Amino acid sequence: MSALSSAVSFEMTKARTVRSTVWSLIFCFLVSVAIALLFGWVLRGAYDDMSPEGKAGFDPVASGYNGLRLGMIALVVFGVVLVGSEFSTGTIRSSLAAVPDRGRFYAAKIITGTTIALAVSVITTFATFFAAQTAIGSARNASITDQGALQATMGAIIYMTLLCTFSMGVAAVLRSPALSLGILVPLFFMVSEILNNLPGVQKVAQFLPDAAGQIMMRGDPPESTVLNGWTGVGLLTLWTAAALFAGYAGLRRWDG
C-alpha cells in the first residue's frame, strides 16, 4: 500500500508540474461557468416566446448544465494528456524505471487522474449550477433543494469524472494524445449528439458512453430513452471499466 501511495504522489507531482494539464482544468471550470451564465441569460429572455409545450418541458436544471458539455471536452483533454503524454514524450521510460510494476504504475495514474477530475467536477458543477440558475432568474430557475436537482448535480459530477477516466483508458490503448483526442472529441461531442437526435438510431445511440451518462444530468428523466439515470450510470461505469481494462492490457504489452 505504501508503494502505491508513493506512486500516487509521483503521479500527482507530474500532473501539477506541466502547464497543459493545469490549464485544461482551469479551462474546464471557466468555460462551463461562462457558458452557463450566457445560456441562462438567453433563456431568461427567450422563455416568454416559447411554445406551451416548450414551457411545459423546460428543465432549468438540464438547461443550466448545457455549459458542462464544453467544459467536459477540457476534462477529456486532461485525462488524455495525463496518460498519452507519457508515451508521446518518452517519459514512460523514466516512469517505469521508477515504478516498474506496471499494474501499480497504471493504478496510480488512474487514481490520480480520477481524483483530480472528481475534485474539479465537484467545483465546476456546483459553480455552474448556481451561475446558470442565477442567470435564468428567480421566476423560472431551480433551487438545489428542488426535487431532482441535487441528484442531477451528483449525476453531472459522476458523469464528468467517469468520462475523464474512460478517456484515460482509451489514451492508454492508443498511446497518442492526438489520436485519442481525434477519436474521443468527435465521438462524444458530435457523432453521439447527431445519432441521439435521429429518432430511429437513438434507441441504440443512447448506449454510447457519453449519452448513457448524460441522462443522469437531467432534473426529470427523459421519456424517449430506455435508460434512466441509474442504469445510465451503470452503463457508463461498465464502459469505463472496459476502457480501463483495455488500457491495462495495452500497457502490459507495451515494449520499449
Add this chain to the structure above:
Amino acid sequence: MIEVHHLTKRYGAAVAVDELSFQVRPGQVTGFLGPNGAGKSTTMRVIMGLCRPTSGYGLIDGRPYPELERPLRQVGAFLEAKAVHPGRSVYHHLAGLAKSNRIPESRVNETLALVGLQTVARKRAAGLSLGMAQRLGLAAALLGNPPVLLLDEPVNGLDPEGILWIRGLIRRLADEGRTILVSSHLMSEMALTASHLIVIGRGRLLADTTIDDFIARNSRSFVRIRTPEQERVRDVLTAAGVEARRGPDGAIEVVGASLEQVGELIGRHHVTVHEVSMRSASLEEAFMQLTADSVEYRDDAGPAFPAGRMG
C-alpha cells in the same frame, strides 16, 4: 551484480539480441561495447524491465528489476536523454522521481549540484541543450544514490568538455565502489573508463574479458614498407624467415619483426624503399574488425583476433 541469461529478443524476423549471457561483477566499470544496432540498448532495456524478452532474462542482485522495492535506490539507469516531459522543469522532473521512491527531496538539489545543473533547475526540459539533457538523465540515474548504474551511451553527442566531465564522473563513481555497466560504440572510450569489457555484435557475445587482456590481444603493431621493388623485398624478407603480407594500399606489412631488423635486412640487400615505418593497429580498428567479422566468428570458441590494418 547484473546478470543476463540466454537473452533473446526478436522484432518480427529481425534478431536484436541472440542467446546473450554475461555477468557484470560488482565494484568495477564494465564496458559494454558494440557497433550501433548490436543490441546494447535492447539488452539494457530488458534488464530494466522496459523491454520484454523473447526468451531469457536479466537479473539485478538475483531479482528481476520489476520486483525491486524502490528500484531507484538500487539501480540508476541512464537509457535515453529525452525520457523527460519537455514542459516540466528540471527540478520537478527529479522531485517527482524522488517521491516515487521515497527519496528525500533534499537529494534533488544535491544531485543537481553533482551534475552541475543548479543554475537551470527551474528551466523547462524543452529548453535544455543536448549536453544539459544528458546531465539531467545522469542526475535521474544518480538521484537514489544507487550502488548499481546502467549507462547507455552517456557520451553520445557530447562536446569534448562534456565527454571529459562524464569520464571523470564515471571514474569517481567507480572509485566509490559502485557496479557500473556503461555502453559505447567507441573502443577508445572504453579503454579510458572500463576495466572489464563485454563486446557484442549482432546481438551475440564476441568477447568477455578484461580490458588489459583485450588490448594485449588486439593492439598488434607491424612494420610498413613502401617500395618500387616489391618482389625483391618480399624475397629478402622470406629468405630471412620474416612473414610479410600485402596491405590494403599495396604496401608490404611485416608482423613479427622489429623496425630495426627490417631496416638492417633492407640495407644489407641494397633495395630501394620509399618508406619503412612502424604502425600500430589501434584498438578502435581491432574492435571494428572483430565486430565486422562477427558473423564468421560467432561459432568459434576462442576467436583469434587478427591485427587491424591501416588504410
